[in-house]
Amino acid sequence: MPEPAPAAATHEHPDTAEPWLTVAAAARRLGVAPSTLRTWDRRYGIGPNEHTPGRHRRYSAADLARLELMQRALVRGVAPADAARWALAAGASAPTPAPAPAPPRTQAPTRTPAPPPAAAGGRAGGGALRLAGAGAAARGLARAALALDGPAVSGLLAESLAADGIELTWDDLVRPVLAAIADRWAHTGAGAEVEHLVSECVLAVFGAHRRAAPPAAGARPVLLAAMPGELHTLPIVALAVALAHRGVAHRYLGANLPADALIAAVRRTAPAAVVLWAQVGDTADAAVLAQLPPARPLARAFAAGPGWEAATLPPRAERLGSLPQAMAAIAGTVPA
Ligand code: B12
Known part of the structure; x- marks a missing residue:
């Protein structure tokens, strides 16, 4: 943005x-x-x-x-x-600036976010979020997050998806705020509740946006899953939203997918590509990639996320490091 x-x-x-x-x-x-x-x-x-x-x-x-x-x-969660x-x-x-009537609500009543404080991201419960260089929208999201105002967080995410699409919403809004939340936690030990709230809102709003896309055609879907033991899923949820709105058939299999379940899913769907997310090194098990059953034609295998950085990948696996790069690589595999 x-x-x-x-x-x-x-x-x-x-x-x-x-x-x-x-x-x-x-x-x-x-x-x-x-x-x-x-x-x-x-x-x-x-x-x-x-x-x-x-x-x-x-x-x-x-x-x-x-x-x-x-x-x-x-900010009260009403659709744009x-x-x-x-x-x-x-x-x-009320043609002139008049006292505003109460907006409609689609969710439980909540207060509107507090007026912007001087600090970049607001302050609540033990420290501001550092958002140097982030845009006004990210600062607004950070304020709503620190206030634990879930409906406001969801409303801002939905508004950004509708106005700017998934790639800008992910890269310019969600990622800076998640990084700032993690940074605050690293420095103060505070804010796990903020991280959980933002994660849940992202999952809910991105999920609804994904389901709102028209059904995609394509016999061979892209399979997306987080590695066994891996609970971080937000980046592949963002990827699933982007694929849905590009009309690419896909199956999103969620967090912590056991290796045998992944193999069963590959056998049943004959995917064009498999994307396995590892956020942390502990879950980046290259043996899982090596065990993917062969399909005809061969599915492309993608190791996505920072967890794979130190891993030695089997020869057929390719690394993915960002949402735009993932979209470009998959578009080359599965024309929409
Ligand atoms: C949200 C979050 C959670 C949520 C996840 C919710 C969900 N459904 O995904 C919850 C609360 C569950 C969680 C749990 C834990 N978490 Co956590 N979490 C995060 C947080 C804040 C964001 C994760 C994320 O989505 N990152 C993706 C984006 C936002 O990160 P980024 O740096 O901007 O992006 C990089 C890449 O990912 C890539 N990229 C970005 N987007 C995309 C998209 C695609 C498609 C691709 C291919 C690439 C790509 O580009 C960037 C450059 O590398 C991170 C901090 C962080 N900023 O990453 C910690 C973080 C990853 N968690 C951490 C930890 C320690 C944990 C826990 C162990 C905490 C605990 N004690 O319980 C558990 C582990 C759970 C498990 N077994 O997996 C550490 C990991 C440290 C490490 N390297 O080992 C981090 C880094 C926080 C920290 N500073 O300590 N977490």
């Missing part, structure tokens, strides 16, 4: 002298990426009422108030399309 442009650009409406903001300035005011505002406008029809003669978007105070209503609904519909309806009945 790109950072908002640095220069604030305010103009005056030629007739009313009301201040008008460019998309970059409006995005900065709202703490989202400019691309998010453009997507909301294009996809959900919630944008500025006016454009300049050159067709540039120009946001008035009323436009911003409507977008703030949408954000409030999103419903949040936009509600904000447009609420904004139409």
